[in-house]
Amino acid sequence: MGRLFEISLEGRMYTCKHCQTHLAIYADLISKSFHCRTGKAYLFDKVVNVTTGEKEERMMMTGVHTVVDVFCVRCGSLVGWRYEIAHEKSQKYKEGKFILERFKVLGPDGSAYLMGHEDQISGSDVDDV
Secondary structure (H helix, E strand, O other): OOOOOOOOOOOOEEEEOOOOOEEEEHHHEEEEEEEEOOEEEEEEOOOOOEEEEEEEEEEEOOEEEEEEEEEEOOOOOEEEEEEEEEOOHHHHHHOOOEEEEHHHEEOOOOOEOOOOHHHHOOOOOOEOO
């Protein structure tokens, strides 16, 4: 297990929905307009208190990406993924960045994201399944 980092920026952090472990801060948020299987997602430059799974190739709406799933270091919940390799030139900016699924984290105000019907339809990086 990795080392647990505590972030002391009250009201400016994103936490695991299940155990409230700190995962990211607002200053590292790049975009709120990503999508995934569970709905909307956040793109972050940096995420803490996570462990990673095995590398795998995934076909997404924006092309093939090599990714690793990321799990909360405290409770083991799957909270998103990290882009290792973007195979499309236009997607290279994602390499090394993290996706946190909104449905699996609590926002900076401590509220849970509720998935709506429109969130399940399409988006910028929904896995093709």
